[in-house]
Amino acid sequence: MKLEIGQIFIRDIQFDAVSRIENNILYVNTQELKALLLEDEHLASVDFEIAKPGEKTRIIPVKDVIEPRVKVEGGGGIFPGVLAKVEAVGSGRTNVLKGAAVVTTGRIVGFQEGIIDMSGPGADYTPFSKLNNLVLICETVDGLKQHAHEKVVRFAGLKTAAYLGRLAKELVADEVKTYETPSVKEGMLKYPDLPRVAYVLMLQSQGLLHDTYVYGVDMKQSLTTMLYPTELMDGAIISGNCVSACDKNTTYHHLNNPVVEDLFAKHGTELNFVGVIITNENVYLADKERSSDWTAKLVELLGVDGVVISQEGFGNPDTDLIMNCKKIEAKGVKTVIITDEYAGRDGASQSLADADASADAVVTGGNANMVIELPPMERIIGHKEAADVIAGGFDGSLKEDGSIVAELQVITGATNELGFNKLSAR
Amino acid sequence: MAKIRVVHYINQFFAQIGGEEKADHKPEAREGFVGPGMAFNAAFGDKAEIVATVICGDSYFNENLETATKEVLSMISSYKPDLVIAGPAFNAGRYGMACGTVAAAVKEQLGIPAVTGMYIENPGADGFKTKVHIIATKNSAAGMKDAVAAMVPFALKLVSGEKIGSSAEEGYIPNGIRVNFFEEKRGSERAVDMLLKKLKGEPYVTEFPMPDFDRVPPNKAIKDITKAKIALVTSGGIVPKGNPDHIESSSASKYGKYDINGITDLTEATYETAHGGYDPVYANLDADRVLPVDVLREYETQGKIGSLHRYFYTTVGNGTSVANSKAYALAIGKELVADGVDAVILTST
Incomplete structure (x- = not known):
């Protein structure tokens, strides 16, 4: 399967009477977009703000971040089974608005939305401070329970990303990258001497507000299965969760999965990247056992030499991570796991909720309990009082002057367990 | 600005008093630097100066732990140092225990910054890595140059009260305190690199060694x-x-x-x-x-x-x-x- 990613570099976003992309500037007609989004009867209001790198701007509470993309050639559409009809994606040509993102905020859904600071110390910890963000402030009608609330905001974000993506359908890309995965047989013949590597991608599926969707399927109801890596780039996987902001994988992360990117970078020269095994992180022990058995079985069936395993969330999913690692190592296949740590504010506590001697190659995204101070910002998009209740915040996190003292947990994407960032700990 | 006053602790061997036969040498203090102190002093430049060296035989120290610690500590404090350097002890076990004991006691009892250096397998490393910063060194005195180069800037940082970074950045033996820092490469790339090394059988360093977990045995069942x-x-x-x-x-x-x-x-x-x-x-x-x-x-x-x-x-x-x-x-x-x-x-x- 082969996919070309056409990158259109977006250097600015502006509101305008006509939505379009011109000279690498994204112009948005908010009236048109608003009308489209308010078709959802559960959405009471939606407002738009633009947040640019370097501004003294804070977005809080952030639910999801999404990169606008559009299918130019090849089967299916972006976000198949969710916005586009169910059809396999991952081949042909996809255009991407590189450097732009849609960020959703509004009244808090659960406890676990995060913060994006566009400048200052907090900006160093989130990749989204480097993007031009179109922020959607979504307020739902009264009386909506959290599940429905989450869904409304999720869809508003996806629809906006698809709307913006469509503006790039006819454009000539500034840069084109090509990704190709041969079949298992072709790959073995083509690269007989290279180690064969698969990627085990663990998806958050602990329950409502902690869900991930694959081609529209709720991942907690799925058995472990396989994808071509390029399917991720077309939105086969979307985030529907409100797990702690620092280590939840937003839809943006799924579209730009860094393990996929870095395995492709060495594909054909140092290794043979065979494919992606996706598995869930359910809460019941029987599910955990079944899913990790299945992961190890698929790894064995593919006959790979090594796997990278990435995690989402912490605590409960630590057990899934260790089960996957232990069972795959027991098959004689080498593993590296990517996780993050909850070592306490002083860094002196045990970092993970589970451990096993076979997990002897670990990459960490840092200690999420570390306390940081975020200075006041000139502009707040969203609801600043969320700082006291989001995961990582505490009573009194929000100071009178608007500064926030909280754990690193509060920052969207800070300790990402796909290895998106350079942050680590020792 | 006045130079930072440093007292250096070394054993009888590095003081060139003698080997095993002189290991019962009782604590003594000398003005200025002795033995490896010369390299430290040179590296300190105009920022700091070794004002005195306290010497003790390894056997004497370990066999008279309590009194020897007291004697050494009182000699050290008499020079009113701003900083104490012990060793480095490389892979010498008894010397490592002495350096760990002295450095930890200086830090805890005198409240003065202290640093030592050891090879990771030195028993002193395991015994004291959570109590005092121990810079990781090679396993023999052939690694003295590298040890000095690592210990001096770290020691100066300690005295200045600057924030101490992670073990990976600063070169101390991991002490159980997890410290965040920014790596050169992103996590996914580090993971792929680590996997390739593991597949080739080349050495690699895990970023998080697995801990030993507490296991709590269940209580006896309730009778009624x-x-x-x-x-x-x-x-x-x-x-x-x-x-x-x-x-x-x-x-x-x-x-x-x-x-x-x-x-x-x-x-x-x-x-x-x-x-x-x-x-x-x-x-x-x-x-x-x-x-x-x-x-x-x-x-x-x-x-x-x-x-x-x-x-x-x-x-x-x-x-x-x-x-x-x-x-x-x-x-x-x-x-x-x-x-x-x-x-x-x-x-x-």
């Missing part, structure tokens, strides 16, 4: 449950509506203790969860799902259990450090024992 006083304890975050003690949704800094005298059912109007790590909808509709007060009251009435303890204890397990959890459990356990509770139902989520 119909007479037992049972308490409910949860990490599922069930609290009276409004979360009166503001228990955090993640990384809880406290636990709550609430009176359920006369309460037979937890309702949507009276209880909720403060926990941010799971879907709160069903727990908020009926908190008995996490903290089964209703069922235990029925059992109490039917005589299936002796009684339900008057208070329940609750905290949020989400992202809460093991050290905090342990502290809460100790405090709660003490009270439960004092209140004559026979058994606890511990619910999680």
Whole structure:
């Protein structure tokens, strides 16, 4: 399967009477977009703000971040089974608005939305401070329970990303990258001497507000299965969760999965990247056992030499991570796991909720309990009082002057367990 | 600015007094630097200066641990140093123990910054790495140049009160305190590189060595449950509506203790969860799902259990450090024992 990613570099976003992309500037007609989004009867209001790198701007509470993309050639559409009809994606040509993102905020859904600071110390910890963000402030009608609330905001974000993506359908890309995965047989013949590597991608599926969707399927109801890596780039996987902001994988992360990117970078020269095994992180022990058995079985069936395993969330999913690692190592296949740590504010506590001697190659995204101070910002998009209740915040996190003292947990994407960032700990 | 005053601790061997036959050498102090102190002093440049060197035989120190520590410490403090350097001891075991003891005592008892250096397998490293910073060195004195180059800037940083970075950045032996820092490459690339090394059988360093876990053996079974006083304890975050003690949704800094005298059912109007790590909808509709007060009251009435303890204890397990959890459990356990509770139902989520 082969996919070309056409990158259109977006250097600015502006509101305008006509939505379009011109000279690498994204112009948005908010009236048109608003009308489209308010078709959802559960959405009471939606407002738009633009947040640019370097501004003294804070977005809080952030639910999801999404990169606008559009299918130019090849089967299916972006976000198949969710916005586009169910059809396999991952081949042909996809255009991407590189450097732009849609960020959703509004009244808090659960406890676990995060913060994006566009400048200052907090900006160093989130990749989204480097993007031009179109922020959607979504307020739902009264009386909506959290599940429905989450869904409304999720869809508003996806629809906006698809709307913006469509503006790039006819454009000539500034840069084109090509990704190709041969079949298992072709790959073995083509690269007989290279180690064969698969990627085990663990998806958050602990329950409502902690869900991930694959081609529209709720991942907690799925058995472990396989994808071509390029399917991720077309939105086969979307985030529907409100797990702690620092280590939840937003839809943006799924579209730009860094393990996929870095395995492709060495594909054909140092290794043979065979494919992606996706598995869930359910809460019941029987599910955990079944899913990790299945992961190890698929790894064995593919006959790979090594796997990278990435995690989402912490605590409960630590057990899934260790089960996957232990069972795959027991098959004689080498593993590296990517996780993050909850070592306490002083860094002196045990970092993970589970451990096993076979997990002897670990990459960490840092200690999420570390306390940081975020200075006041000139502009707040969203609801600043969320700082006291989001995961990582505490009573009194929000100071009178608007500064926030909280754990690193509060920052969207800070300790990402796909290895998106350079942050680590020792 | 006046130069930082440094006292250097070394053994009889590095002071060129002698080898094993002189290992019973009693503590002595000399003005200025001795032996490897010359290299340290040169590296300190105009920032610091070794004002004195305290020398002690390794056997004497280890065989007279208490008195030797006292003697050495009093010699060190008499020079009013701003900084103490011990060793480096490389892979010399007794010297490592002495350096660890001296450096840790200087830090703890004199309140003066201290640093030592050792090879990672030196028994002194295991014994003192959590008490004092130990710069990782090679296993023999051939590594002196590298050791000086690493110890000097680190020592100056310690004295200045600057923030100490992670072990990977600063070169000290990991001390159990996890410190965040920015790597050169992103995590995914480090993972792929590590996997390629592991596949080739080349050495690699894990970023998080697996810890040893506590295992708590279960207590003996209750003989007669119909007479037992049972308490409910949860990490599922069930609290009276409004979360009166503001228990955090993640990384809880406290636990709550609430009176359920006369309460037979937890309702949507009276209880909720403060926990941010799971879907709160069903727990908020009926908190008995996490903290089964209703069922235990029925059992109490039917005589299936002796009684339900008057208070329940609750905290949020989400992202809460093991050290905090342990502290809460100790405090709660003490009270439960004092209140004559026979058994606890511990619910999680």
